[in-house]
Amino acid sequence: MEQDVVIRLRGLRNQFGAQVIHDDLDLDVYRGEVLGVVGGSGTGKSVLLRCIAGLRPPQAGEISIFGQDALHCSESARRAIDQRMGVMFQDGALFSSLTVRENVEVPMRTVPGLSAAMRRDLADLKIAMAGLPYIAGDKYPSELSGGMRKRAGLARALALDPEIVFLDEPTAGLDPIGASAFDELIKGLSQSMGLTVFLVTHDLDTLHATCGRIAVLAEKRVMYTGTMSDMLEVDHPWVHEYFHGPRARAALDTKERIA
Numbered sequence: 001m002e003q004d005v006v007i008r009l010r011g012l013r014n015q016f017g018a019q020v021i022h023d024d025l026d027l028d029v030y031r032g033e034v035l036g037v038v039g040g041s042g043t044g045k046s047v048l049l050r051c052i053a054g055l056r057p058p059q060a061g062e063i064s065i066f067g068q069d070a071l072h073c074s075e076s077a078r079r080a081i082d083q084r085m086g087v088m089f090q091d092g093a094l095f096s097s098l099t100v101r102e103n104v105e106v107p108m109r110t111v112p113g114l115s116a117a118m119r120r121d122l123a124d125l126k127i128a129m130a131g132l133p134y135i136a137g138d139k140y141p142s143e144l145s146g147g148m149r150k151r152a153g154l155a156r157a158l159a160l161d162p163e164i165v166f167l168d169e170p171t172a173g174l175d176p177i178g179a180s181a182f183d184e185l186i187k188g189l190s191q192s193m194g195l196t197v198f199l200v201t202h203d204l205d206t207l208h209a210t211c212g213r214i215a216v217l218a219e220k221r222v223m224y225t226g227t228m229s230d231m232l233e234v235d236h237p238w239v240h241e242y243f244h245g246p247r248a249r250a251a252l253d254t255k256e257r258i259a
């Protein structure tokens, strides 16, 4: 059966001044999958995420999202695309002067006809979906632990019932227990809501626990895509070191112990 492509990138080029980050980059993301995006530091994983999420335009190439040209459409068409996607940044990127509930309500303010009471109820639902206790809604970001801030960032990314969520290093800085709880949360949300997840990570445990497919950024493009088993067969030096190094072996041991 043909898979439904929700994000299609072709010939993408991103550069800052003379520094070319991506050149002729192609990638397809399928509906309902959790795609793990990996690559050495500075290979442009975050830049790619921001580019697809509409936060910076590429210098060249095509981005199609939900079958629509996301670069050359009207502003209202782009807004409609954006409303179907949510982004969670590394540190949650929450507004420090707003409570968690108010943060989660921010994207809802763009939706006409939602009363303040409805926004509040919906925000509480998203806060619960992200695994936070009800009381967290009244807290300010500075009053939360790092893990709770990430969950609050996830609740905000889920605010508009997105079909795609972008997660930038969701487990960075979490202790192993917090990280594996977050992995379970992502997996659960993806399975229960049919979410497509574009997940930038360095975390091999997260790749094992949540990702059906992996895309490797190297040499300015997506060099390999495939399952974890496919990655183990790749003989590119960085890919081999990453998937066969000591940390990879430890992650594999953990996975086998849990299975």
Ligand SMILES: Nc1ncnc2c1ncn2[C@@H]1O[C@H](COP(=O)(O)OP(=O)(O)OP(=O)(O)O)[C@@H](O)[C@H]1O
Residues within 6 Å of the ligand: 016, 021, 039, 040, 041, 042, 043, 044, 045, 046, 047, 048
């Ligand atoms: N706004 C910017 N202005 C200039 N250069 C930038 C900007 N944003 C990113 N870069 C450069 O683009 C390159 C890719 O950055 P990016 O943050 O996407 O890498 P990454 O793969 O996510 O790295 P890491 O794994 O270390 O987080 C880096 O060399 C970075 O310095």
